[in-house]
Amino acid sequence: MCLYLPNWLIQRRLAGRPEGERALIVHAGPGRGKPQVVACSHAARKRGVLPGMSLAEAQSLWPAAAGRAVRFEEHDPQADRQGLLDLARWCQQQISPRVALDPGEAPDCLLLDATGCGEERFAEEAMAALAKHGVRAQAVIAGTIGTAWALAHFSLGDGLCAVPSGSEKNALRPLPIEALRLTASIVETLHELRVVRIGQLLALPRSQLPSRFGIEILRQIDRALGSVAEVLNFEPLVEPLVGSWEFESPAADGQVLNAAIEYLLDQLLTKVPTEQFGIQQLQCTLKPVDDPPVVIAIELLRPSARKRDLLELVALRIEQLRLGGEVGRVSVEAVSVRPLVLLQDELFGGGPAGAWRQEVNSLLERLGNRLGDKAVLLPMLQPEHQPEYACRYEPWLQAARSRPSPVVNDAMESALCRPAFLRAEPTLIGAMSLMLDGSPLQFEWHGGLYLVEQAWGPERIETGWWRGADVRRDYYLIETSRGERFWMFRNLLDESWYLHGIFA
Amino acid sequence: MQAVLRSQVLDELRARISRIEGPADRGTAAPGRSTGFTALDQLLLHRGLKPGTLVEWLSTQEGSGTAGLALAIAGALLREGGLCIVVDPWREFYPPGAQVLGIPLERTVVLRPPLGTSLWWGWEQALRCPGVTVTIGWVERIDDRVYRRLQLAAETGGNFGFLLRPTGERSMASCAATRLAVQPLPSRQESRRVRVEVLRGQGGGRQTAVELELGDEAGDVPVPAELADPAPSCGSARG
Numbered sequence: 001m002c003l004y005l006p007n008w009l010i011q012r013r014l015a016g017r018p019e020g021e022r023a024l025i026v027h028a029g030p031g032r033g034k035p036q037v038v039a040c041s042h043a044a045r046k047r048g049v050l051p052g053m054s055l056a057e058a059q060s061l062w063p064a065a066a067g068r069a070v071r072f073e074e075h076d077p078q079a080d081r082q083g084l085l086d087l088a089r090w091c092q093q094q095i096s097p098r099v100a101l102d103p104g105e106a107p108d109c110l111l112l113d114a115t116g117c118g119e120e121r122f123a124e125e126a127m128a129a130l131a132k133h134g135v136r137a138q139a140v141i142a143g144t145i146g147t148a149w150a151l152a153h154f155s156l157g158d159g160l161c162a163v164p165s166g167s168e169k170n171a172l173r174p175l176p177i178e179a180l181r182l183t184a185s186i187v188e189t190l191h192e193l194r195v196v197r198i199g200q201l202l203a204l205p206r207s208q209l210p211s212r213f214g215i216e217i218l219r220q221i222d223r224a225l226g227s228v229a230e231v232l233n234f235e236p237l238v239e240p241l242v243g244s245w246e247f248e249s250p251a252a253d254g255q256v257l258n259a260a261i262e263y264l265l266d267q268l269l270t271k272v273p274t275e276q277f278g279i280q281q282l283q284c285t286l287k288p289v290d291d292p293p294v295v296i297a298i299e300l301l302r303p304s305a306r307k308r309d310l311l312e313l314v315a316l317r318i319e320q321l322r323l324g325g326e327v328g329r330v331s332v333e334a335v336s337v338r339p340l341v342l343l344q345d346e347l348f349g350g351g352p353a354g355a356w357r358q359e360v361n362s363l364l365e366r367l368g369n370r371l372g373d374k375a376v377l378l379p380m381l382q383p384e385h386q387p388e389y390a391c392r393y394e395p396w397l398q399a400a401r402s403r404p405s406p407v408v409n410d411a412m413e414s415a416l417c418r419p420a421f422l423r424a425e426p427t428l429i430g431a432m433s434l435m436l437d438g439s440p441l442q443f444e445w446h447g448g449l450y451l452v453e454q455a456w457g458p459e460r461i462e463t464g465w466w467r468g469a470d471v472r473r474d475y476y477l478i479e480t481s482r483g484e485r486f487w488m489f490r491n492l493l494d495e496s497w498y499l500h501g502i503f504a
Numbered sequence: 505m506q507a508v509l510r511s512q513v514l515d516e517l518r519a520r521i522s523r524i525e526g527p528a529d530r531g532t533a534a535p536g537r538s539t540g541f542t543a544l545d546q547l548l549l550h551r552g553l554k555p556g557t558l559v560e561w562l563s564t565q566e567g568s569g570t571a572g573l574a575l576a577i578a579g580a581l582l583r584e585g586g587l588c589i590v591v592d593p594w595r596e597f598y599p600p601g602a603q604v605l606g607i608p609l610e611r612t613v614v615l616r617p618p619l620g621t622s623l624w625w626g627w628e629q630a631l632r633c634p635g636v637t638v639t640i641g642w643v644e645r646i647d648d649r650v651y652r653r654l655q656l657a658a659e660t661g662g663n664f665g666f667l668l669r670p671t672g673e674r675s676m677a678s679c680a681a682t683r684l685a686v687q688p689l690p691s692r693q694e695s696r697r698v699r700v701e702v703l704r705g706q707g708g709g710r711q712t713a714v715e716l717e718l719g720d721e722a723g724d725v726p727v728p729a730e731l732a733d734p735a736p737s738c739g740s741a742r743g
Contacts, residue, residue: 356635363633371622377614379599391599396613420575420605422598453690483688484567504571
């Protein structure tokens, strides 16, 4: 959602006071060329002042003795930005914790994450809250930041505007090309070609645009239409949600610590609008009297405003703690507060995991928080020939968070012979082969002699030179006279044999 | 008439044995989930594996195909959805090979807890969750009380716990409702052959072992298939 603040430079200076009859003009300071008007109030406009006009010309519109009827102020971009930042922080407390500043050079709008919050109602409430705060705003809800920004700045409507998902192109067509946030030079060139509307620009052959205007033009079009994602830098919460408890007499009992944390969490949750937001990351700090503080970081798969969920995870970690001494102080901080996204039915496909999604989420959270991120992993196959690199792992909590629905494994469908258990390091074995390029006839491993009955292969793998370790191997699937199966290779660099996997 | 009475007595006795050996069974004759191998299903008490129970897979030797068979059966059970949890503290599980056996990696959680209490805690949590279909992993030594807790957890979650164990544990007490010993056999072609002996959870027929052919390990995705007319066994497994 884009919250556009019309004439922000003037709004900030008036700080909620009505404009009245007194004109306010913001002008550029002494620099290159003549000072110009950057922004002006409604009263100044009525008198004939326009942004871009020279300061001298604007001054000449008032008689010398006008005195209090007009005020001239020097433009201070840093103070304007700071003002917007202050407003963003106010919004974090009152409207949504996920607020970002317009990434442009002269920001005049705020971008809010309204996903899953009942967008239109959320926008209306946001505008009402800002109006009470003395700030006039127009809200645009759209599926992309680019479209929301464009409509907020260039549509003639007032109040709330919502663009249904998939209708971005139609909404953008009538707008001027400046709405795509293009650089001045590109806008100028397009104007020379009489391309003034986004619709005209979209009608041009896409393949020819980069050669004439650079790659940026495509990026901005794609961002607006949603073909390319745009990442926002949300402002960190200026006033962290934190509470602490000082014990009168230090405590070591887990139940006492849990009770203190529960109390602090209760207090903390009163500050979070729990109908819309939940805690995703929680940090508890226990300060033993004579030892350095112990930090317990809790992370959830989905934000939760349920105290029970959060406390259960904290209790799991406290159970494991070996505190050196008694704890004198406990503090609890909500590190990440996010909108309560509806849990996706299809996160784990259909069937039991789909039907029991809440339980599955809780399981992954419990496992991840007690055993650590690196102990609860999603396997992801990689397009790598060398077996050691053919699979990488991503912590499940992270994987499920970054893919709201469903968790897709970019797996290659492999039909190659691979064992289900692979040794971390290939084990050197003694093998006998009649021919240099042939499979082994027998081999020794773990003190036993294995006679090879059948062998399939070789599967040659030559790779890894870019990793600095050249790999040249001939792999064989071996079946022994007793029916055991192993996966082994001949190292073509030195003709030695290694056992790499077991068909256990 | 005599045959009917005999059959009733046998059913009662079987139910009593089930109650003693596997509390999850409760002696009910509800059908279990198919392993994907009809010949094996026919040997088992519930014509398949009963949800909410532990299955012990005893491996006679390295490279025996025990884990391969267990994973292939897990893959068959996972076709209806649910998560697969692989408990792998030794970091030897190799997903590319498991995928060939039918394990859906996008629904697989590889758990690497440290050995000790956390390992059993991980097992118990996984078994207790109804959204998990199979929890599988190698288990060498296990304390009786821990074993019992795992069995109760599987009963609560209604899912399967596949414990891959060395054959040396065959004589030890077990809480698993089904115990299977797997022995490799020389293959006739590329498809792998194994002999599976049902040590516990047997259906009641005289036959206690079956020979199975495990798809094509040398390539392609395996399609479980069984050999016809498996040889009857006179093993010492209990029914």
